[in-house]
Amino acid sequence: xxxxxxxxxxxxxxxxxxxxxxxxxxxxxxxxxxxxxxxxxxxxxxxxxxxxxxxxxxxxxxxxxxxxxxxxxxxxxxxxxxxxxxxxxxxxxxxxxxxxxxxxxxxxxxxxxxxxxxxxxxxxxxxxxxxxxxxxxxxxxxxxxxxxxxxxxxxxxxxxxxxxxxxxxxxxxxxxxxxxxxxxxxxxxxxxxxxxxxxxxxxxxxxxxxxxxxxxxxxxxxxxxxxxxxxxxxxxxxxxxxxxxxxxxxxxxxxxxxxxxxxx
Amino acid sequence: xxxxxxxxxxxxxxxxxxxxxxxxxxxxxxxxxxxxxxxxxxxxxxxxxxxxxxxxxxxxxxxxxxxxxxxxxxxxxxxxxxxxxxxxxxxxxxxxxxxxxxxxxxxxxxxxxxxxxxxxxxxxxxxxxxxxxxxxxxxxxxxxxxxxxxxxxxxxxxxxxxxxxxxxxxxxxxxxxxxxxxxxxxxxxxxxxxxxxxxxxxxxxxxxxxxxxxxxxxxxxxxxxxxxxxxxxxxxxxxxxxxxxxxxxxxxxxxxxxxxxxxxxxxxxxxxxxxxxxxxxxxxxxxxxxxxxxxxxxxxxxxxxxxxxxxxxxxxxxxxxxxxxxxxxxxxxxxxxxxxxxxxxxxxxxxxxxxxxxxxxxxxxxxxxxxxxxxxxxxxxxxxxxxxxxxxxxxxxxxxxxxxxxxxxxxxxxxxxxxxxxxxxxxx
Numbered sequence: 012x013x014x015x016x017x018x019x020x021x022x023x024x025x026x027x028x029x030x031x032x033x034x035x036x037x038x039x040x041x042x043x044x045x046x047x048x049x050x051x052x053x054x055x056x057x058x059x060x061x062x063x064x065x066x067x068x069x070x071x072x073x074x075x076x077x078x079x080x081x082x083x084x085x086x087x088x089x090x091x092x093x094x095x096x097x098x099x100x101x102x103x104x105x106x107x108x109x110x111x112x113x114x115x116x117x118x119x120x121x122x123x124x125x126x127x128x129x130x131x132x133x134x135x136x137x138x139x140x141x142x143x144x145x146x147x148x149x150x151x152x153x154x155x156x157x158x159x160x161x162x163x164x165x166x167x168x169x170x171x172x173x174x175x176x177x178x179x180x181x182x183x184x185x186x187x188x189x190x191x192x193x194x195x196x197x198x199x200x201x202x203x204x205x206x207x208x209x210x211x212x213x214x215x216x217x218x219x220x221x222x223x224x225x226x227x228x229x230x231x232x233x234x235x236x237x238x239x240x241x242x243x244x245x246x247x248x249x250x251x252x253x254x255x256x257x258x259x260x261x262x263x264x265x266x267x268x269x270x271x272x273x274x275x
Numbered sequence: 276x277x278x279x280x281x282x283x284x285x286x287x288x289x290x291x292x293x294x295x296x297x298x299x300x301x302x303x304x305x306x307x308x309x310x311x312x313x314x315x316x317x318x319x320x321x322x323x324x325x326x327x328x329x330x331x332x333x334x335x336x337x338x339x340x341x342x343x344x345x346x347x348x349x350x351x352x353x354x355x356x357x358x359x360x361x362x363x364x365x366x367x368x369x370x371x372x373x374x375x376x377x378x379x380x381x382x383x384x385x386x387x388x389x390x391x392x393x394x395x396x397x398x399x400x401x402x403x404x405x406x407x408x409x410x411x412x413x414x415x416x417x418x419x420x421x422x423x424x425x426x427x428x429x430x431x432x433x434x435x436x437x438x439x440x441x442x443x444x445x446x447x448x449x450x451x452x453x454x455x456x457x458x459x460x461x462x463x464x465x466x467x468x469x470x471x472x473x474x475x476x477x478x479x480x481x482x483x484x485x486x487x488x489x490x491x492x493x494x495x496x497x498x499x500x501x502x503x504x505x506x507x508x509x510x511x512x513x514x515x516x517x518x519x520x521x522x523x524x525x526x527x528x529x530x531x532x533x534x535x536x537x538x539x540x541x542x543x544x545x546x547x548x549x550x551x552x553x554x555x556x557x558x559x560x561x562x563x564x565x566x567x568x569x570x571x572x573x574x575x576x577x578x579x580x581x582x583x584x585x586x587x588x589x590x591x592x593x594x595x596x597x598x599x600x601x602x603x604x605x606x607x608x609x610x611x612x613x614x615x616x617x618x619x620x621x622x623x624x625x626x627x628x629x630x631x632x633x634x635x636x637x638x639x640x641x642x643x644x645x646x647x648x649x650x651x652x653x654x655x656x657x658x659x660x661x662x663x664x665x666x667x668x669x670x671x672x673x674x675x676x677x678x679x680x681x682x683x684x685x686x687x688x689x690x691x692x693x694x695x696x697x698x699x700x701x702x703x
Binding site: 023024025026027028029030032033035036038041044049052053054055056057058059061073075076078079104105106108109112116117118120121122123125126127129131132134150151209210212213214215218220247250251254 | 342431526534
């Protein structure tokens with residue numbers, strides 16, 4: 012009897028296409044392809060359909076138009092497992108950085124009074140619209156994030172989430188500390204690991220592209236206190252932390268708390 | 276009684292970066308309208324970075340597009356450095372250009388082999404070609420891996436480089452790694468040449484033959500390249516980058532989240548073929564030889580010439596990167612960065628991204644971005660692309676719609692559009 016292949020789909024919402032590109036650039040893809048049936052992957056395959064049933068749906072990008080809000084619902088109906096891929100799908104992406112400004116204002120700055128026949132929206136994570144079963148983090152995700160998730164799914168198991176910060180990997184690698192030794196606003200302490208501290212290894216402060224760690228262990232307040240000692244204002248701290256975490260429900264409250272403490 | 280015509284539409288053009296569609300409306304008198312629907316959502320990059328700290332804005336710009344993130348990063352960094360009045364050392368500039376070339380190699384290899392070639396071989400996508408075209412897929416992966424490895428080493432990663440910063444680099448590779456880079460580039464050269472030979476054999480459709488105005492950055496040095504402060508047009512004009520608004524007008528069209536652009540009131544083209552049209556006299560080495568031997572193929576009058584033009588650039592930039600690495604090695608050890616004093620000012624940078632002219636204009640006030648204008652190659656190309664799809668449609672609207680759809684898509688793919696780039700969108 013012929014073994015049934017796992018059907019996968021890769022769907023793009025509003026994004027830079029970098030998550031797909033990362034996957035497409037993996038040599039390991041050649042080993043994956045004979046074992047799966049690709050039902051949708053417009054970036055590489057003309058014979059694609061967004062409405063065919065699949066076992067695993069990978070969604071890249073934020074929901075940024077009314078049409079995309081409808082599309083994710085369709086994908087959910089047709090998929091057994093939905094995976095949000097990358098910072099746009101998981102956290103709304105950098106396009107959410109100014110989510111406090113009204114959409115009309117952003118639109119006016121860029122397009123003036125002109126109108127377009129499609130309906131734009133403020134960028135939002137996929138989970139705002141549908142149930143998401145698993146997240147692959149990063150901007151872009153590391154190749155090993157894909158390998159681990161795909162490998163685990165293909166053997167019928169469930170990948171584990173990462174619940175420790177970039178700091179941990181950075182310390183293990185013995186990099187000089189960008190935050191404490193150089194006083195730069197590194198987001199390593201609150202950001203989900205998995206990148207092997209890529210940027211601090213280059214002497215560059217982490218910008219938090221993998222998003223804040225979940226499970227209530229992203230201590231925005233402790234890091235805000237350190238930043239405050241370095242002379243950053245509340246606004247500056249929020250701005251930096253919001254680059255990839257604008258939709259985080261705890262961020263604003265935890266940072267504000269630090270500035271309500273007794274000032275010396 | 277008049278016939279009822281259904282529009283011929285491709286909702287989602289496959290094998291391009293981003294989400295766009297083609298709509299061809301046919302009536303009794305032939306093709307009435309051709310629209311490239313750009314349906315990917317807007318991301319307001321200028322609006323979200325205005326008011327932000329310069330270094331944080333610079334971290335966000337490459338995220339406009341993954342296929343050319345290094346191009347965005349390096350162009351934004353140059354605009355920022357010009358704004359604050361800083362000029363990088365020659366060896367830093369050389370290494371930045373090598374990083375940029377990494378992007379060029381990866382992007383061209385990906386576009387030619389994985390996005391364009393399947394159409395010519397009768398496949399719906401590269402994933403089906405693996406068995407029969409093992410050699411081609413192998414070369415595609417090798418070239419693409421070389422490009423990403425260069426970006427990994429010099430940029431910190433292959434997509435969204437963080438290592439290129441104001442004043443230089445966070446960290447530079449050691450000498451041995453740069454020697455290795457040279458060796459790998461030398462090894463890749465025959466593969467780049469093979470790619471050119473392969474792409475000289477593919478059909479260039481006469482349906483879309485006609486005059487095209489080409490714009491490209493005039494290289495700053497005396498070699499064909501990426502950086503420069505003037506824009507050259509194939510009509511003989513030339514203007515300083517800062518004056519781009521006087522020559523190029525952007526406007527909103529209702530079927531696209533990306534604006535269209537006209538040069539002196541007319542559509543125009545940018546990209547590898549536009550670079551060759553304007554700057555081929557600055558080629559050298561193997562690429563110059565190949566160019567001289569294939570001038571008819573690399574002609575200015577057909578958008579399909581962009582495919583072999585990219586293939587020729589694979590040869591050129593592979594050789595060029597070796598020379599640039601040697602320039603940097605001659606000054607070894609190189610200090611990775613200089614301190615940059617953040618003053619107020621406006622900086623305009625124009626570079627040649629894989630898909631053509633990329634413009635960044637950034638104004639810095641009190642360490643923050645106070646004005647940002649970014650225009651991407653695909654936004655420049657959209658109006659011309661629509662014209663060429665129309666020319667194709669006019670010849671084929673009576674054929675099988677599936678055939679027309681494929682041909683229309685092939686026109687679009689020849690431009691190598693980057694739709695995510697185009698919808699970040701510039702201000703008026």
